[in-house]
Amino acid sequence: MKKLNSILGLVVALVLMNPNVFAQEKNAPTYKLITNVNVWDGTSDKLVKADVLIENNLIKEVKNGITAPKGATVIDGKGGTVMPGLIEGHGHLYLNGLTLADIENNKGYDELAIRAAVKAEAHLMSGFTTWRDAGGMGTGLKKSIDAGIVNGPRIYPSGALIGPSGSHADFRNYTTPNETMFGAHTSAARNAMSFTADSPEAIKTAARQNYMQGATQIKIMSSGGIASQFDPWQLNAFSAEDIKAVVEVADAYGSYVMSHAYSKTAIMRCLDNGVKTIEHCLMFDEDVAKKLVEKGAYMTTNVTSFSPLIDQLDYIRTSPMSKKKYESAKIATKDFVANVKKYQPKMGFNCDAIGDLQNGITQADYSIYLSGELFGNLFTLKSLTSVNGEIVKLVGDVLDPYFEGDLGVVKPGAYADLLIVAGNPLEDLTLIGANEKWFDASGRAGDDIPGMKLVMKDGKVYKNTL
Secondary structure (H helix, E strand, O other), X not given: OHHHHHHHHHHHHHHHHOHHHHHHHHOOOOEEEEEOOEEOOOOOOOOEEOEEEEEOOEEEEXXXXXXXXXXXXXXXXXXXXXXXXXXXXXXXXXXXXXXXXXXXXXXXHHHHHHHHHHHHXXXXXXXXXXXXXXXXXXXXXXHHHHOOOOOOOEEEEOOOEEEOXXXXXXXXXXXXXXXXXXXXXXXXXXXXXXXXXXOHHHHHHHHHHHHHOOOOOEEEEOEOOOOOXXXXXXXXXXXXXXXXXXXXXXXXXXXXXXXXXXXXXXXXXXXXOOOOEEEEOOOOOHHHHHHHHHHOOEXXXXXXXXXXXXXXXXXXXXXXXXXXXXXXXXXXXXXXXXXXXXXXXXXXXXXXXXXXXXXXXXXXXXHHHHHHHHHOHHHXXXXXXXXXXXXXXXXXXXXXXXXXXXXXXXXXXXXXXXXXXXXXXXXXXXXXXXXXXXXXXXXXXXXXXXXXXXXXXXXXXXXXXX
């Protein structure tokens, strides 16, 4: 008996001396099992009946008849549909003033930051679990979300927009001097929201500054725009040498460049010199379609560009110059919708909303509706999930802050960024917020899409009304 007690005592002592025993218990995986659902996986044209098992923050299994592991949380989906969380491929959380001029002249960075945090949470509760920010922000909000300080989607930030003086990235007033690099006399430049750079070397410096501050990819303005003051949309703002310079820096970081480009010259110049995503791409045609395939590149387009309501936007309504630019762009891009239907490019969802919280929500809802009307529900859903999931992963393993799993799909190994909706989204986009009304839409808080019953990001449930 004494010998047995001695052996037991030795075993206990060895256990107490080995902290890994308790670490294993403490770090034991947690499980959630979603049952009684259909699954839309982000790519298919139909739903399948399956359960979804989540281990920690990743999807482990998607199949029928999964047995719940011991201690698992079981979520009864009540016959709804599990689908990937939505991904914004081109958003601007910090560009939340009425216009670019309002942001430059009337909004301090603390106000913009607070408004951005409120927008981030509202968009998460609207089902957007990932957000590629297309310029105009630093990484503070992303870090705060990742740390659990505030709620919001995963963010892939681009840092400050980069363009030459007088371009779509130039937030100056007419009387603002430009005496130093990056237009440092502007509020936008001081707050690292928008840099002006007028030579290949200056562009490289601006890009490196963005990466130093935590950007995952670089956004350039290689053509003009409509919302800005100085530049016609037809402007081909960056030369081939300029584009090669910024792509060289992005390649050095294992990353990529995204480019605002309206004109066909700007689009083709970007693709020929290594840009991986064309933002807006309004002059899309057969030549561009072939070049996108050849280069393994993508496009994202704000479909509101083709809405009959777009001239009600504040920056068009209040600016004769912007209104004139819009009218000429409308004529030049008249074949865009027909060409997209014909050539079926890999096109990511792009809301591109600036302005306050309600503007962002109502424009996103209307954009989903309009995309469905123009291109069909499946094309729209893929643009919101798997296509944008591929786009954000262009960043590469080195800089990818969310490198453990795929995004925009429901499959083993993907992040558990999921929605449960009360119906079939392939048949009804209102389940994810689609609304045929835009400016006259009734305001909503972000978490009140009736058909969206559950919002999960990284395995954590943020909304559950099942």
